Each structure stands twice: as C-alpha cells, then as structure tokens.
Amino acid sequence: MTDTALPVWVALPAALLLFAGGLLTLIGALGLLRMRDFYSRMHPPTMGATLGTGCVLVASMLVSSWLLHRPVIHELLIALFITLTAPVTAILLMRAARNRSR
Amino acid sequence: MTALFDAAAGFAAVCFLVAMVLATVRLFAGPRAQDRVLAFDALYLNGMLTLLMVGLRSRSEVYFDMALLVALFGFIGSTALAKFLLRGEVIEP
Numbered sequence: 001m002t003d004t005a006l007p008v009w010v011a012l013p014a015a016l017l018l019f020a021g022g023l024l025t026l027i028g029a030l031g032l033l034r035m036r037d038f039y040s041r042m043h044p045p046t047m048g049a050t051l052g053t054g055c056v057l058v059a060s061m062l063v064s065s066w067l068l069h070r071p072v073i074h075e076l077l078i079a080l081f082i083t084l085t086a087p088v089t090a091i092l093l094m095r096a097a098r099n100r101s102r
Numbered sequence: 103m104t105a106l107f108d109a110a111a112g113f114a115a116v117c118f119l120v121a122m123v124l125a126t127v128r129l130f131a132g133p134r135a136q137d138r139v140l141a142f143d144a145l146y147l148n149g150m151l152t153l154l155m156v157g158l159r160s161r162s163e164v165y166f167d168m169a170l171l172v173a174l175f176g177f178i179g180s181t182a183l184a185k186f187l188l189r190g191e192v193i194e195p
Contacts, residue, residue, distance in 0.1 A: 011103035015110035018158075022117030025148060029121030032144055033128050038137055041128075045144040048121065048151075056114065056151055060158055060166075063107070067161060078170055082147075085177040089143055092184035097136040099188060 010066045014059040021055030024048060038097055042090065049086045054079060108159060115155040121148045139183045146176030 006014075024047055031044025057075040064072040122145055129141035150172040157165025182192050 006104045006107055008103050011107040015107045018107075018110040018114040018155075021151075022114030025121050025151065026117040029124040029144060029148065032141065033124045038134065038140070041137065041140060045125075045140065045147070048144070049147055053147070053151065056154055060154055063158060064163065068163075074166065078150075078166075078173055081170070081173055081177075085173075085181075089177065089180050089184060092181060092188060093136055093139055093143075096139075096184050096187035097134075100134070100136065 006063065006066060010062055014062045017055040017059040017062075021052045021059070024055070025052035028052065039094075042094060046086065046090070049082060053082050111155055111159045115152055115159070118148045118152040118155060122152070135187055136184075139180060139187065142183065143176070143180045146172060146180070150176070 028044045028046070028048035031047070032041055035041040035044060057079050061072060061075045064075070125141045125145040125148060129138050129145060132138040132141055150169045153165050153169045153172060157163070157169070186192050
C-alpha cells in the first residue's frame with residue numbers, strides 16, 4: 001500500500017497496543033512453560049488468546065483504516081472467530097485430560 | 103512517529119516469536135499428549151499473530167487473509183486432536 005507517515009493519534013495508540021499485546025502473549029507463553037500440572041497450564045495461554053489478540057487486532061484496525069482512508073473492520077472477523085473457537089478447544093481438551101487421567 | 107510504530111511492531115513480532123519458541127519447547131517436552139495439543143494451540147495462535155505483525159510492518163493487506171486461514175486450520179487441527187484424545191476417533195459414524 002502507500003507508504004505515508006502515520007500521524008501521532010494513530011501511531012501512539014497503535015504502538016502502545018502492540019507493546020501490551022506482545023508482552024501479554026509472551027507472559028502467557030512463559031506461563032505455559034513454567035506451570036506445574038496440566039490443569040494450571042490451561043490458563044496462561046488464554047491470556048494471549050484473548051487480550052493479546054484483541055490488542056493486536058485493534059491496532060491493526062487503526063493502522064489499516066488510516067492507510068486505506070476508509071474504516072477497515074474485517075479484523076473483527078478474526079477476533080470473532082478466535083472468541084468462538086478458543087473455548088471449544090479448551091472444553092474438549094479439558095474433557096480429554098480428565099478422561100485420560102481417570 | 104512512524105519509527106515508534108515500527109519499533110513497537112518489531113517488539114511485538116519478537117515477543118510472538120519467543121512465545122512460539124517457548125510453545126515449541128512445551129510441545130517437545132510435554133509429559134502427556136494433552137500438553138502437546140495445548141502447546142500446538144498456543145503455537146498456531148502465536149504464528150497467526152506473527153503474520154499479522156509482518157502485515158502491519160510491510161503495510162500490506164495480503165497477510166490478513168493468511169492469518170484468517172491459519173486461525174481456521176489451526177482450530178480444525180487442534181479440535182481434531184482433542185477429539186481424538188477424547189474418544190479415540192475423530193469422525194464417529
């Protein structure tokens with residue numbers, strides 16, 4: 001696309017959101033590695049799956065809307081999809097773990 | 103300001119890559135199969151976010167479709183694996 005300079009009111013919130021999203025996802029992955037048993041390990045990656053993805057997608061919406069000079073909201077598709085599918089996988093996996101350790 | 107945004111996007115991309123590496127370590131080290139499936143779940147999610155970061159840095163809209171496809175097929179894959187662990191069969195008659 002066009003390589004124009006971003007104004008302050010786009011670049012600053014987007015940068016803060018990306019910073020927060022990256023940090024949250026990294027902390028979540030660290031928790032995935034550090035937690036002791038499987039049931040505790042279920043929890044940390046969801047931090048990246050919800051808040052990290054949300055931050056990144058909002059930042060992407062901001063920048064794309066500025067670059068294309070029109071509101072770009074198709075990032076909501078990914079957000080909706082992740083919100084709908086992450087609990088399904090979590091429920092199935094938790095049920096499988098409970099059945100297997102019985 | 104564009105430099106600040108690019109630096110933040112680079113930082114986020116590095117964060118997602120390190121998260122992918124940590125998930126890969128858990129994928130290989132996980133004591134049981136459900137740990138590996140959980141690590142795979144985190145892995146594809148972080149890969150999707152890395153693709154979005156590449157798209158933001160290169161100001162291209164193409165990477166969005168790739169991220170959507172990664173989310174779709176990653177969900178299908180991890181759900182099939184979880185279903186297999188649960189029932190011993192992915193698609194039951």
